[in-house]
Amino acid sequence: MRYGTKAVWIGNEPDYTGAVVPPIYMVSTFRQKDPEIKDKYVYTRLGNPTIERLEKKIATLEEGEYAIATASGMAAIDTVLRLLKPGDEIITMESLYATTINLMKTTYSRYGVKVKFIDLTKTENLMGNISRETKMIYFETPTNPLLKIVDIEEVCKIVKDENSEVIVVVDNTFASPYNQRPLKMGVDIVVHSTTKYIGGHSDIIGGAIVTNNEEIYNKLRANLISSGGVPSPFDAWLLLRSIRTFHLRMEKHNYNAMKIAQYLSEKEDVEKTYYPGLKDHEGHEIAKKQMRTPYGNEGYGGMISFQLKTDLKGVRKFLKSLRIIALAVSLGGTESLIVHPASMPPYKPLTKEEKERMGIWDNLIRFSVGIEDVEDLIEDLETAFKEMRE
Numbered sequence: 001m002r003y004g005t006k007a008v009w010i011g012n013e014p015d016y017t018g019a020v021v022p023p024i025y026m027v028s029t030f031r032q033k034d035p036e037i038k039d040k041y042v043y044t045r046l047g048n049p050t051i052e053r054l055e056k057k058i059a060t061l062e063e064g065e066y067a068i069a070t071a072s073g074m075a076a077i078d079t080v081l082r083l084l085k086p087g088d089e090i091i092t093m094e095s096l097y098a099t100t101i102n103l104m105k106t107t108y109s110r111y112g113v114k115v116k117f118i119d120l121t122k123t124e125n126l127m128g129n130i131s132r133e134t135k136m137i138y139f140e141t142p143t144n145p146l147l148k149i150v151d152i153e154e155v156c157k158i159v160k161d162e163n164s165e166v167i168v169v170v171d172n173t174f175a176s177p178y179n180q181r182p183l184k185m186g187v188d189i190v191v192h193s194t195t196k197y198i199g200g201h202s203d204i205i206g207g208a209i210v211t212n213n214e215e216i217y218n219k220l221r222a223n224l225i226s227s228g229g230v231p232s233p234f235d236a237w238l239l240l241r242s243i244r245t246f247h248l249r250m251e252k253h254n255y256n257a258m259k260i261a262q263y264l265s266e267k268e269d270v271e272k273t274y275y276p277g278l279k280d281h282e283g284h285e286i287a288k289k290q291m292r293t294p295y296g297n298e299g300y301g302g303m304i305s306f307q308l309k310t311d312l313k314g315v316r317k318f319l320k321s322l323r324i325i326a327l328a329v330s331l332g333g334t335e336s337l338i339v340h341p342a343s344m345p346p347y348k349p350l351t352k353e354e355k356e357r358m359g360i361w362d363n364l365i366r367f368s369v370g371i372e373d374v375e376d377l378i379e380d381l382e383t384a385f386k387e388m389r390e
């Protein structure tokens with residue numbers, strides 16, 4: 001089966017009723033035949049048929065062996081970070097989802113885990129920085145919100161040559177597995193906020209972890225069972241439904257975002273457009289190599305950031321003038337969403353200096369391009385530019 005066929009059919013295996021799509025096992029506990037517990041299912045935190053079908057489907061999307069579904073993206077990330085112990089060091093990048101940085105810097109540093117920040121867009125920065133304490137390299141590509149690109153293959157090569165035991169983790173939420181499959185490039189663990197492209201309909205919070213390493217998988221499963229961040233069978237069922245159109249949605253996100261990035265990059269009112277598909281994006285050549293659909297075509301995803309040639313007042317006027325594109329956090333849904341990172345969560349509590357170090361300038365806007373008709377989105381932006389200038 002090819003990718004799209006798998007997105008439709010994997011996880012739909014008929015049960016005794018012949019149902020063509022999976023039913024929901026909305027149940028917490030399972031009746032046992034024997035007190036010694038010989039049955040497969042016992043209690044939903046340990047395993048549930050609907051969640052299991054979802055895990056199989058997500059593993060297929062990432063072309064990986066083992067997947068674990070979690071209650072949120074943060075639950076997935078926390079489950080992975082719990083592989084570390086006091087004294088271990090994690091190398092990461094400051095261009096990271098702010099809540100992930102916060103989790104590392106507050107919770108995990110309290111437990112004695114050291115966090116070192118390195119600019120991984122220049123992979124040579126890793127040289128001389130991997131010590132005996134380094135146990136994990138963790139990054140996103142494209143990054144949030146400036147869409148910086150890290151060379152996944154190159155990072156894995158440098159790290160594994162230095163010490164094959166160091167675990168490389170990629171948060172693949174922004175690209176989605178349709179456009180990038182890091183396990184194929186040497187990464188040990190992929191994490192996702194399935195709230196985003198995999199869910200795709202802005203109606204659930206979820207997460208996932210995928211790996212090809214059985215030993216790591218067993219540890220992660222044990223971590224999740226003990227911390228309890230499992231999804232509801234209902235959310236798992238919604239995700240199973242979402243994934244059946246995943247490949248179609250992603251094609252349209254890729255198409256629309258490319259058109260809009262081209263439009264914005266030629267627009268007078270825009271200072272700079274950040275989209276890895278644009279030839280002048282500083283990570284374009286690496287993105288061209290590693291951001292590929294399962295059919296081998298270039299696929300740069302649905303996320304664009306841009307800086308407006310105006311002040312804070314102008315930015316707010318622009319955002320309030322949009323009629324179709326919704327001002328809302330999150331991303332990856334069928335509907336276009338836009339945010340002003342400097343004044344919205346999760347960046348809002350940071351100081352101006354912290355924000356600027358991360359590229360969160362007052363005139364920066366992040367746009368999650370949906371799957372509407374692209375002409376309507378461009379007309380909406382056009383009206384907002386006009387009203388901003390008035």
Ligand SMILES: Cc1ncc(COP(=O)(O)O)c(C=O)c1O
Pocket residue numbers: 072073074075097140144171173174192193194195205206207330
């Ligand atoms: C890149 C990335 N990783 C992880 C998360 C956290 O996911 P969740 O909100 O599902 O916990 C987000 C949320 O925005 C994200 O953008």
